Amino acid sequence: MLLPFYLVYLILVFLCVAGCEKLIMLRYMLSRIAGLVGVLFIVSVISFALMHSVPGGPFDARALEKQQMVPENIKRQLNEKYGLNAPVWKQYALFVRNAVFLDFGYSMAYPNRTVVGILKEQWSYSLQLGLLTLLFSTAVGVGLGIASAVRPNSIFDYLGTGVSILCLVMPSFVFAILLQVVFSVWLGWLPTGGWSSPRHFIMPVLANSLGAILVLQRYTRASMRDTMKANYVRTARAKGLSKNRIMFIHVFKNALTPLLTVGGPLAAGLIVGSFFVESIFRIPGIGFYFVSAIGSRDYPMIMATTLVWTLIISLAYLITDLLYALVDPRVTLVRED
């Protein structure tokens, strides 16, 4: 569980060192990192406040769901175990202190397991799903985008636009349901859920990649078009480089590099935003547990997952921004309000 954190830490240190050549760069990086900490702080406060604003404490709420009454002495014991007797601010301070050491307490839905324990076991599934989705959507999205740009107004172009409209309009869970119904129930070709064999991968990855394909296709198409119109491309052709191969190398390299900057937040979003797909296809990843935590009002779980997700997304944006700053120093200029 801690390995990726060390990796991220190393990346950050590397970037800081690389950027240290210019003081402005360093200041920019530090301010962004400070921003990250600030966001985490605020998210934790908000989620903490929200969880504790539910009247009657978490156990009453959960009991209400199950339409049971919680006996007084059991409530007392539970309150003890989860430290709910202390005043709110003290609880929060405790929470923060523990959070820094990645100790989020015990899950309420699975009282014998710690939250961190659950996350540790399940996150690899989410990671696999996310990576596969990333690969697939990159292949499809970028491919369609290139095809659209290279052969405008052709079948490929309309196909690409059609696909992107589909991705825009169709919610991922609706698509997932439809896939399930068609391919599992009616045709019986694919299993309805689980994650044990490659056949299990197909539908979840498809359903999960909608948003990513949309973004990548549009971006690639626009970027390619812009690059192809650029003057240096025309110069290359004028020079006699009419061989498509050579041109493609030029054009591709320049058009596709900006994609890397989109890729960071995209990847993070994929890992994070897959809870619909995981729920529908019963993939035991973080998203799935998050959804069930919501359903069972498992507050420690909800809070921990929220923080982890915010951290992942913010880190992705941060690293992307820092990379950008290294490449294009203009970004570091302070914005004039």
Place this chain on the structure above:
Amino acid sequence: MPEPLLETIELTKSFNIRHNFFGAKKTTNIAVDRVNLSIVEGETLGLVGESGCGKSVLALTIMRLHEPNGGRIRFAGKEITNLEEQALRSVRRQMQMVFQDPLASLDARLTVEQIISEPLEIHNIGTKTERGNEVARLLERVGLSAHDRYRFPGEFSGGQQQRIGIARALALRPKLLICDEPVSALDVSVQAQILNLLRDLQHEFALSYLFISHNIAVTAFMSQHIAVMYLGRIVEIGNSQQITSAPQHPYTQALLAAIPEPNPSQRNKDLVVKGDIEEITEFPTGCGFLHRCPIAQEICAHEEPQLLSIDGSHEVACHFAWKKELNPRIARSCIQIKF
């Protein structure tokens, strides 16, 4: 001499620049520094200077779109420096403005008809049909077709947009038209058309112009009198003939020398002004042109030169205007400007 239509007396406008991010440093930028101008009815006063010297701010301050920080403005004999909005409205009818960026000065979401009839609407002139007819008349007068009133500004070229702006400015039949770099954003060939249009309109509608430009050749073409502005101060003023044939201030001379000369053997490379215009936050104690002046001396750093009359209405603010001889090559290139 008849009472001037517009007169500014020691007009001053300054801006406070606050620094964000808790740096409560307040610096003052004096954009217009004690400017004295006067425009007689039916005539054109040209105002020349580089971008950033404060010409536009001066124009806006005269129109009371900025509040003056010092000095007075008189229009048609009345003090308008501190007039309230209500009283100012009737004055506004007589003083209109044409802006530099033609498209920005028109509300892109309104039709041309709505744009040109706006002043009529504000002052409740005429019925809707009458306004429509007036719009058609104005459009024809500025060289567009009456049918254009149903179109949107975005559908026109820059020159045509500026014509629309002029038509709008004329709707109220003003006495004074302040043209703030009206042709600077246009192609050269279109510039000529617009300038000629402005001259024709001046005769037909008995207008007075305050013509602002950074191009001294264009200004000389349009104006009877010229004022040269640098860093918020008037450094030289006189009638066009005096300014173009016998410029006294080094800056004016440089402006004239910068006019492209087609004949290579007559090109004058002597007078070069160094650098770009700077944004001054602490106003110079001496002459504002100090850092770029080719003939600056010790005294220029300490004492601010005042506008002194050399020859009748020709005034210069330079310590060496009296003493210096006119560079003969400058004299030659000046006389080349014939209209």
Place this chain on the structure above:
Amino acid sequence: MRLFWRRFCRNKLALIAFWFIIAEVIVAVAAPYIAPYDPYKGDFLATWETPNRLHWLGTDDLGRDVLSRLLYGARISISVGILSQVAIATVGVPIGALSGLKGGWLDYGIMRVIDVLSSLPTILLYILLMVALGAGFWNLILAMTLTGWIGVARLVRGQVLSLKKADFIRASRAMGGGTRYIIKKHILSNVMTPVIVSIAIGIPGAMFAEAGLSFLGLGIPAPRASWGQMIGIYQVYIRTAWHLTVFPSIVLALTMLAWFLFADGIRDAVDTNSNVSIVD
């Protein structure tokens, strides 16, 4: 206005979408009259029925007619979509306008708040808010408003700021236009057009959010019918009762498609400056 309509009609797809939406709204409003069965009353003798002659789209686990529930679900989707956007505009526009006009500390403060709130992922905010508030129609609208006003406020503020510097505003003042006149004639139309476009695009987004949240059990609670909720509840029964999830899915997808195309058409029709085609 007429001009806007003409431009809008040039876009065939948007026009089709528009009529589809009109039809849907009419159906939704008329649901109590045209629904064949009461969506809340279940016929316990006819549970889990697949589509047949009596129940065109089948029945659910309590014997409620799916078609009727879909019709009522339309009311939920559309009203959530429209109400939330109206609320967002009502909150966001004044804040943005005030921030832009006044400037200074007020503007600075509001911008910081907006920056912070917008750096938090929206889905998470929705989920957290709905967990805290509890599921329900008005809670949902509240949650959406709390997170959504930011976009509109930022948009309006940007518009106001650029308008403040615009020459045509100066020109209007130079002609003697008073503040109220300028606001009415210039500022409102220039500000409201992007806001209207933003609302139009926001409606399908809101529908999506409602469907997603209801799917998770956090949006509209049973027994009220919401498409997302139906998909969520019956998702586990997909093998035996596919009709309970497929039909809501189809209707949801079609509705969102229609709204997106419609919003796109509005955006293109409103822009008097450019001639952009939809396929871009």
